[in-house]
Amino acid sequence: MADKENKDVHSFFAADPEQADKAFFGRVANPDRRGFLKKTGLATMAAMVGTSIPFHRNMPIGFVPAAMASEDVLVGKDGLTLLNDRPVNAETPPHLLDDAITPTSRHFVRNNGIPPEEVDPAAWTVTIDGFVDTPMTFTIAELKAQFEVVTKALTLECGGNGRGFFNPPAKGNQWTYGAVACSEWTGVRLKDVLEKVGVKPEAVYTAHYSADTHLSGDPEKLPISRGMPISKAMTDEILIAFEMNGAALHPLNGAPLRLVVPGWPASTAQKWLTRIELRDVVHDGPKMTGKAYRVPNRQVAPGEKVKTEDFVIIERMPVKSLITFPENGAEVAGQATQVRGHAWSGDRSISKLEISIDFGTTWITAELDDAVNSGAWQNWRSDVTFPQGGYYEVWARATDSAGDMQPFAIDWNPKGYLNNTMHRVGLRVS
Template identity: 35%
Template sequence: MPASPMPPEPPQTLDNPARRTLLKGGVGAVAALGLMPLIPVARASLDTLPDYVAWKRQQDLILHGRETIETQRGAIRSGVVTPSRTLFVRNNLPAPDPSINDDPDAWEVAIEGVNNPRNLTVAELKRMNVTSVASVLQCSGNGRAFFPHGASGTQWTVGAAGCVVWTGVPLKHVIDELGGPADGVRFLTGTGGEEIPEGLDPKDIMVERSVPLEAMETALLAWEMNDEPLDLAHGGPLRLVIPGYYGVNNVKYVKRVALTEEETEARIQTSGYRIREVGVGGSPDQPSMWEMNVKSWVTLPLESAHEGRNLIYGVAFGGTRNVDRVEVSLDGGESWQDAELIGPDLGPYAWRPFVLATELSPGDYRIVSRATDEDGNSQPRERYENERGYLHNGWEDHGVTVTVA
């Protein structure tokens, strides 16, 4: 699968901060979409989890807003699979009414752009085939808080990411069952089932994303996450999952999957989630946030450590490629040591925990990590400056300063 076209090196969301407080219609909704000048407002902080995610483990989370909840860096530790109760939450629109999960098998998705298009229920999909895939789920803006120009959107550090196991039917199998792709199609387009406020052009607000047709080969329609029915917060009853691609392309509450000749004209595609210089608006000719780039960060220790032997943990992933090597530096990148990949290898789309055993004397250490994928792509030192604070995989910003007493 080809990598996304990128600026200098790496690869790709519409992450308008007002979107997370979108009102159902009216001036608030229009402003949230950038259709009129935004009036700066103070962001309300949350003390407790919203009802739709009340089942999560709050001490593992950072509550940015109702639709934007980050995993604490230290909550991952050496985990291979991120527990659902710890996984971050990122919604471009408020989640639909919880009643859509009352009878998840009855949920319908329209399959179009094939020779025999039709609507299929989740129950019918479950009878077609089934597979499980481990994949990193990551928001395009993960790492935005490190950008000095103050990129708008949720100020994620490293916690808008997790590694989960999806279970569902391979999309390629569904398409083959329906006669294969129609002639001339070049993109895979998924449409979400969120409610569109009245009075607005659906294209201005709908979650509808297009990715290159090659993604069809690995995509699946998932109804389970981490061996449990897919909950509302993470896209249940049914989610389009595209392993190795940024989270926005993994469309929640998917109600339409179409093989199309052109990319969708929805605003989230035409100008949202585009890579551009600081101060430049989004447009369809700019690179889109598709495949993820190689990335890693330290998860333990974070602030202090004891004198003597220590274990330094972290996670690394390569998007659509296997991680080949992880190096750790204790002096901010002046020298490097090879870390050991630990835990089972769950495939090219999953992350690999790593560990470095080392002796530490009293003092301060700037600990950073650098991953390299199987094609030789390594994390750069610096971030790629861009307007929306996307695709940050620079190792320097992602480091931690640890004091050994």
């Protein structure tokens, strides 16, 4: 079962129900072929179905709850495409990202472990320690009382967004376009909290820890623990957040407390946050070393084997845009339509958004809004008239404040990160 992290629940239980049950939930069959779910296994199953299981003692060995074998694991989400159910990972089709501010129900889900089952926001704490003057632990109420509470629209994007388009294929969740969102987050600035505890001169990197559990069920293993340079942590846009779009965080998006780190891979934005350690070295937690969230330090040929020491940590995300209307494959009645979407670029702003309807021969400059605040994506739109009926493609490309422009195609990398190729939608004009 060594490769169980790369497969979903259904495939394991179909192949060997009893062994899968033991590996996933720690149950061993008794004579009546029912098994007692131990605490860790019960927590895992409950998290995967989204609530407690009153009659779990009656469940047969090898039994797969219906919600685990379907998109019902996405309780409270609307229209997302489930990529994996263990851990839960789901993206949002581009046309469902048309809102200027992404509704909670349409925010993508990227999990590495199993979310905590029992969450009491009133009792939740986060500890700041390591190379600090005064280690401190805060409840959510204390964060609200001791620091300025701010609300910001902030863009989060998975580093592997677009992985599904690499050739040869890269391993991992095959994200297409929808592992990105810009919701409104309410919390306190990480910078303010770090200033209160006092950052020692030796501190160079943060390390983030959370309450989710490893897929193996081993309490000694962490599913993910990433960090960032202190210089990034001390910027104004990074929040320790306890609300999302004016309400409590969604359980799959980190309730009751998480980091929000716009412009960098969303993996740095730890969910179910319990601790931030300041370290005097670059953090080496799970998903920080080897090839995780790293790209080669040079251009490589498709399929080329790259030594681990030749990878560098991903920091800012590249310039990118998304067409959210019309939907790919739409029928356009008449010969005119509005085209719209969003654009973003790490910690930079977007200076220009262009679209083409003639396969890149000519480009039309779209109307581009300023970001509502630093860290948010920018909304754009353009009215388009097609010369006659037929099949058209609308292409979009953004240029950021440093002059970087989206490419038609990007260089391949082994892990399928940072795909910022131009988004294209096909339309049939009547």
